[in-house]
Amino acid sequence: MRQIFKGKVLWIDIHDPTKDDIQYLNQNFRFHPLILKELETPSQRNKAEIYNDYLYIVTHLPYWDPLKQVSVPWELDIIISSHYLITVSYGPILEGHKELLEKIYQKDFEEVYLRDITKLFYFIMTNYFSFAMREIVHIQEKINRIEEEIFSGHHQKVIPLISYVKRDILNFRRISRYLKEDIASLTRRAPLVLGEGSKIYFEDLMGESLRIDNVIEGFKDTIESLENTNNSYIEYKINILTKIYTVISFVTWPTLLIISMYQMNTSFLPFVGYHYDFFVILALAFLPSFIIYLILKRKKLM
Numbered sequence: 299m300r301q302i303f304k305g306k307v308l309w310i311d312i313h314d315p316t317k318d319d320i321q322y323l324n325q326n327f328r329f330h331p332l333i334l335k336e337l338e339t340p341s342q343r344n345k346a347e348i349y350n351d352y353l354y355i356v357t358h359l360p361y362w363d364p365l366k367q368v369s370v371p372w373e374l375d376i377i378i379s380s381h382y383l384i385t386v387s388y389g390p391i392l393e394g395h396k397e398l399l400e401k402i403y404q405k406d407f408e409e410v411y412l413r414d415i416t417k418l419f420y421f422i423m424t425n426y427f428s429f430a431m432r433e434i435v436h437i438q439e440k441i442n443r444i445e446e447e448i449f450s451g452h453h454q455k456v457i458p459l460i461s462y463v464k465r466d467i468l469n470f471r472r473i474s475r476y477l478k479e480d481i482a483s484l485t486r487r488a489p490l491v492l493g494e495g496s497k498i499y500f501e502d503l504m505g506e507s508l509r510i511d512n513v514i515e516g517f518k519d520t521i522e523s524l525e526n527t528n529n530s531y532i533e534y535k536i537n538i539l540t541k542i543y544t545v546i547s548f549v550t551w552p553t554l555l556i557i558s559m560y561q562m563n564t565s566f567l568p569f570v571g572y573h574y575d576f577f578v579i580l581a582l583a584f585l586p587s588f589i590i591y592l593i594l595k596r597k598k599l600m
Contacts, residue, residue: 305412394429552586
């Protein structure tokens, strides 16, 4: 799918490029063969390179995949010069991309953005950054749910939830970290192609990428704190149960010892054969345990 927007500058937007799209770019712009080759399929790594009078950028934006239930990278390749901008994307069409194309048909779009290539690039990237910030919302919602479950006493229940959120934060953090590095590289290199006037726009984009990075770092610290809190409470409960079981074992030990003695096959067993011998032996077995219980209770060990 290829869409072309013309003004003082040219913007070509291509999604999942076909051979015809690659041929079109080759005939009209004469790009380096390596770039055309890379545009045919998605790339695994980010890059920002200068070729003569244009920049070639491969970047990835984070988005939430509802099927995989995790944040995954969405690739956006950009070729930008002083007179044209080409964006190439792959995979699913994001809501952020649809929203971007809807804004294009506003009456002032051509007047404002198709007259300055830097403003056009800034417009595109700020829209994608806003979309990325919205994609973080589901992580915040999960963290709020985990916090509520922890302080409601459902400590075992949140253990798998914490693991899923940590994985999602890790993926989002990795993608946003590469994105921040891309923008930092462009802040240094773009003025060589687009002029010094473009630097302020890229510095502002650098601030937006740092804001995303700071938010996800905040989520990382929060989920780790909640995990530590949950682990501390579980450890506390285990210690309490261990103490209870230890005290029970200590208190009942004399009773078990005396009962075990009366199971011995010997010729003489005290009190056996007397009236009410069962109740006498039972009292004798429980009396030491009862005395130990009273002593521990008095010393406030129970």
